[in-house]
Amino acid sequence: MFKIEAIIQPFKLDDVREALKAAGIDGVTITEVRGHGRQKGHKEIYRGREYHVDLLPKAKLEMVVPESRKDEVIDTIMNAARTGNIGDGKIFVYNVGEAIRIRNNDRGESAL
Amino acid sequence: MSPTKRAYLRVCSMLLCAAPAFALQAGNTDAEISALKAAVKASQSAGDNAWMLVSSAFVLMMTGPGLALFYSGLVRRKNVLGTMMQSFVMMAVVTLLWGICAYSLVFGEGNALIGDFRYAFLNGVGGAPNLDYAPTIPHLTFMAYQMMFAIITPALIAGAFAERVRFHAMVVFSVLWLFLVYVPVAHMVWGKGGYLNPFLGGKIPVFDFAGGTVVHITSGFSALVAAIMIGKRHGFPHERMVPHSLVLSFIGACMLWMGWFGFNAGSALAASALASSAFVATHFAAAAGAVSWMVAERIKNGKASALGAISGAVAGLATVTQGAGFVTPVSGAIIGFIAGFVCYYMVVVVKNKLGYDDSLDAFGVHGVGGFIGCLLTGVFATRAVNDALKLANGQAAPLGLVDGNAGQIGNQLIGALIAIAFGVIGTWVSLKITGLITPVRMDKQQEAEGMDVALHGEEGYAFED
Numbered sequence: 200m201f202k203i204e205a206i207i208q209p210f211k212l213d214d215v216r217e218a219l220k221a222a223g224i225d226g227v228t229i230t231e232v233r234g235h236g237r238q239k240g241h242k243e244i245y246r247g248r249e250y251h252v253d254l255l256p257k258a259k260l261e262m263v264v265p266e267s268r269k270d271e272v273i274d275t276i277m278n279a280a281r282t283g284n285i286g287d288g289k290i291f292v293y294n295v296g297e298a299i300r301i302r303n304n305d306r307g308e309s310a311l
Numbered sequence: 312m313s314p315t316k317r318a319y320l321r322v323c324s325m326l327l328c329a330a331p332a333f334a335l336q337a338g339n340t341d342a343e344i345s346a347l348k349a350a351v352k353a354s355q356s357a358g359d360n361a362w363m364l365v366s367s368a369f370v371l372m373m374t375g376p377g378l379a380l381f382y383s384g385l386v387r388r389k390n391v392l393g394t395m396m397q398s399f400v401m402m403a404v405v406t407l408l409w410g411i412c413a414y415s416l417v418f419g420e421g422n423a424l425i426g427d428f429r430y431a432f433l434n435g436v437g438g439a440p441n442l443d444y445a446p447t448i449p450h451l452t453f454m455a456y457q458m459m460f461a462i463i464t465p466a467l468i469a470g471a472f473a474e475r476v477r478f479h480a481m482v483v484f485s486v487l488w489l490f491l492v493y494v495p496v497a498h499m500v501w502g503k504g505g506y507l508n509p510f511l512g513g514k515i516p517v518f519d520f521a522g523g524t525v526v527h528i529t530s531g532f533s534a535l536v537a538a539i540m541i542g543k544r545h546g547f548p549h550e551r552m553v554p555h556s557l558v559l560s561f562i563g564a565c566m567l568w569m570g571w572f573g574f575n576a577g578s579a580l581a582a583s584a585l586a587s588s589a590f591v592a593t594h595f596a597a598a599a600g601a602v603s604w605m606v607a608e609r610i611k612n613g614k615a616s617a618l619g620a621i622s623g624a625v626a627g628l629a630t631v632t633q634g635a636g637f638v639t640p641v642s643g644a645i646i647g648f649i650a651g652f653v654c655y656y657m658v659v660v661v662k663n664k665l666g667y668d669d670s671l672d673a674f675g676v677h678g679v680g681g682f683i684g685c686l687l688t689g690v691f692a693t694r695a696v697n698d699a700l701k702l703a704n705g706q707a708a709p710l711g712l713v714d715g716n717a718g719q720i721g722n723q724l725i726g727a728l729i730a731i732a733f734g735v736i737g738t739w740v741s742l743k744i745t746g747l748i749t750p751v752r753m754d755k756q757q758e759a760e761g762m763d764v765a766l767h768g769e770e771g772y773a774f775e776d
Contacts, residue, residue, distance in 0.1 A: 243553065244612055246622065246672060247659030250551050 200295040200308060201269045202261065206234065207280040207288040209258040218279035219262075224272055226311065230259045238286035257288060263295050265308045352447075356440075359447040362582035363456055369573025370459035374466050375399050377570050380563025381625075382470050383771075385671050388555040389761025390474045391771035397469040397481055401462050404482060405489060409458045413489060417497045418444065418457065423506040423514065426498050430454075443503050443511060445580040456577060457501075464493050464526045468738075470671030471534030472541045474552075477753050478766045484537075484745040492533060492737035496730050497525045507726050509700055516700070516719070517726030518692050518710065520589065521578035523633020523684040524730045531678020532734040534669060540742050541751060543668035545758050552670075557617055564621035568597050571628045575635035588696050589635040592643030593628065596635075599644040600627020603651030611659070619655075622676065626654035629680035634688035637710055642691035649687065650680050685727040689720035 207215060212229065219227060233254040240253030264272050273290055281287055300310040379398035383391045405413070412431045418441075419426030430436050433454065441450040465485040469476075476484075499505040500519045507524075509516030519525060544552065554560060575593040579586035604623025605615035627647030631638075634646060658675035669675060692711030694700075700708040709716040745751055752758075757765035764770060 244614075244616065245553055245618055247663050248548065248552075250553060 200263055200265060200298055200311065202263045202293040202295045203269070203272055203276070204291045204293070205260045205276045205280065205288065206232065206257050206290075207260065207276070208282065208286060209256050211280045211282070211287075212258045212260075215260065215276055215279040218275045219272070222271060222275045224262060224264065224268070224275075226262055228261045230261075232257050232259045236286070236289065255286070263298055263311055265311060356447045359445075359581040359583075360449060360452055362586065363445075363448050363452045363577060363580065366573035366577025367452065367456040367459055369570045370456070370577065371402065371462065373567050373570035373574065374459070374463045375402050377563050377566035378463060378466055380559045381567060381621075382473065382560075382563070382671050384556040384559030384561070384563060385470075385554045386474050387552060387761070388772065389763055391555065391559075391763060392769060393478065393762025393766050394469070394473055396478065396767065397473075398466045400478075400482055401466040401485060404486065405462045405465065406458060408486065408489060409454075409461055413461060413494055414454050414457065416490070416494045417461075418454075418502050420503045421498065423504060424499065425495050426502050447581055453580070456580075457497075460522055460526055460574075461489065461493055461497070464522075464530045465489055467526070467530040467673055467677055468534045468537060470673035471538040471669045473670040474762065475544050475753055475758055476541060476751055477749065477757075478762075480745050480749050480751045483748055484741050484751070487741035487744055488533065488737060491741055492529050492733050493525070496529050496733050499729070500525050500726070507729065515725055516722050517685075518637050518688050518719070518723070519633050519685070519726070520636035520688075520697075521575040521632045523630070523681045523688065524726050527629045527632060527677040527681025528685060528727055528730040529734045531674050531676070531681050532731045533738040534673035535667070535678055536735050536738040537742060538667050538669040538674065540739065544670065545755055547668045548663075548666070554618065561617060561621055564625055568624055568628060571597070571632075575628075575632055579636055585636055585697060588640070591640040592638055593631055593635050595640050595644040596627040596631030596647030596650070597624045598627070599647030600624050600630070600651040600654075603627075603648045604655050605651075607652055607655040607659075622658070622672070623651040623655065626650045626676050626680045629677050630654075630684035630687070633681070633684040634691055637688055637692035637697045639691070639693065639696055642693075642713075646684065646687050646691065649683065653683055654679050682727055682731075685723045686720055689723035692719065 205215070209231070216227070234257055235253050235255050238255065240251055240255060243250045243252055260276070262272070269292065273292070276290060297306065298308070298310040299306055375398055379395040382398065383394040386394045410433055412428060415428050415430035416426045419429045421427040436450045436454050438449045438451065440446050440448055441453055445453045465488055468488070469481060499507045500517060501508060503511040505511065505513050507513050507515050507517040509518070517524065546552070571593055572590055576586040576590035579589055601620045601624040604619050604626065608619040609615045627650045630650035631643050631646045635643070638646065654676050657679045658672045662669060662672070662675055688711065690712045693713050694707040694710050697710065698707035700710065702708045711719045742751065753762070753765060
């Protein structure tokens with residue numbers, strides 16, 4: 200099992216979710232986050248006081264998938280989230296030791 | 312014949328029968344005429360009273376929710392309730408003080424500096440008009456209308472020391488300030504026999520239609536003194552302190568704009584042509600202020616901002632307040648244009664250069680706007696709009712520079728300087744006394760925690776379901 204964590208442009212969230220749904224991936228957790236990589240921030244001015252804002256709003260998707268589907272999911276996210284510009288985000292992949300469904304104590308891939 | 316027509320005929324015939332009976336009853340023409348006069352007077356009074364009650368409610372709406380929203384949107388999220396409370400508590404506290412004696416000390420005859428206690432506890436303030444101030448509306452309506460001005464004035468000052476003053480210190484300060492600054496200045500400008508009131512026997516003629524001097528100069532210059540005496544917020548100016556919701560500020564500013572019609576047009580104290588003139592001049596000034604602030608921003612930053620647009624409108628409104636019922640609508644627009652540019656320059660350039668922390672620009676908008684509005688009234692006031700001031704021969708007196716009375720600018724300046732002196736000294740004294748009673752500032756930890764939790768024990772936004 201792998202945990203796939205994708206940090207993407209928030210305006211691409213709907214595209215990515217639709218693509219995942221079409222690919223048959225149901226479970227996903229989404230968080231509104233702020234951060235930046237190479238993308239530069241922007242300037243805000245309030246009554247003459249300037250602030251440089253370098254933490255930009257992003258959407259973070261987390262999902263755990265069986266090994267057999269890992270590459271497919273990564274490709275799906277990449278294709279749906281890419282604009283080709285700086286700030287498109289990143290995908291991180293982790294090994295997952297165990298998954299447990301709280302309702303009925305299912306274990307492993309059957310809990311996904 | 313249709314049923315409607317039949318009913319109409321029946322009403323007409325009833326009236327025809329009643330008319331001769333009325334004439335017989337009245338007996339003679341003099342009595343008829345005086346009865347008609349009384350009826351006309353009563354209907355005028357009803358119209359005026361309706362407008363003034365609505366205006367009173369409008370002016371209250373400027374404080375809550377108008378100013379409360381405008382200010383609380385400009386602070387950080389942790390201070391939203393504390394900032395709203397600073398406006399709201401004035402609606403409660405000043406109202407009671409006004410009834411107890413503040414109204415009497417402003418509008419009781421007294422001397423040139425302050426009124427007396429004749430109306431304390433609203434003694435003698437009832438349904439009959441006060442002939443000196445507003446002869447067509449109940450004295451109670453006049454009292455209530457003026458009360459709303461006394462409520463918003465100290466609430467305006469709070470913008471200068473936003474996010475760092477303890478709640479009951481703010482209340483104590485505002486109460487002292489009301490009596491040391493607002494009461495004497497309002498009496499001098501608007502009270503019978505007041506030193507600066509040309510319409511009721513004053514020495515120096517200062518034209519202040521709706522409170523440019525009484526409300527905006529006093530509160531604005533007091534705000535500057537308070538910001539300097541209380542000191543900067545911790546972390547100012549290097550920490551990021553941005554408005555947490557310009558959406559709230561936007562709604563608040565629009566309510567201020569709307570409420571200002573009650574403030575300025577209501578100051579005609581009647582549903583008259585003068586009220587219409589003040590209404591239109593006010594509206595034009597707000598529009599022009601918004602435009603000129605946006606233009607200034609566009610030139611300086613390349614972008615016109617929402618905060619800039621609403622700040623400009625409020626600057627235009629504050630600046631035209633003094634002259635609203637003395638200047639033409641076109642002059643109102645000119646005043647608004649000047650206000651937008653000058654206040655922008657004060658808030659954006661001068662304040663940031665001098666480095667004091669007038670957090671929500673109570674001085675930059677209200678103090679500066681009030682001051683230039685006071686002088687510009689000396690320029691643009693004209694008897695073509697307001698002929699209440701009479702010469703010895705009964706003709707309307709020339710008012711401002713446009714009427715050929717250049718000296719009026721000097722009179723306006725004297726009025727402004729007196730109000731500034733009261734504001735500066737009264738604020739210094741009020742803050743010193745407050746400091747003897749209770750600590751004025753929140754401690755560093757409270758300030759970090761925010762007013763909502765530290766002072767009020769609650770949060771403005773509880774999103775956990």
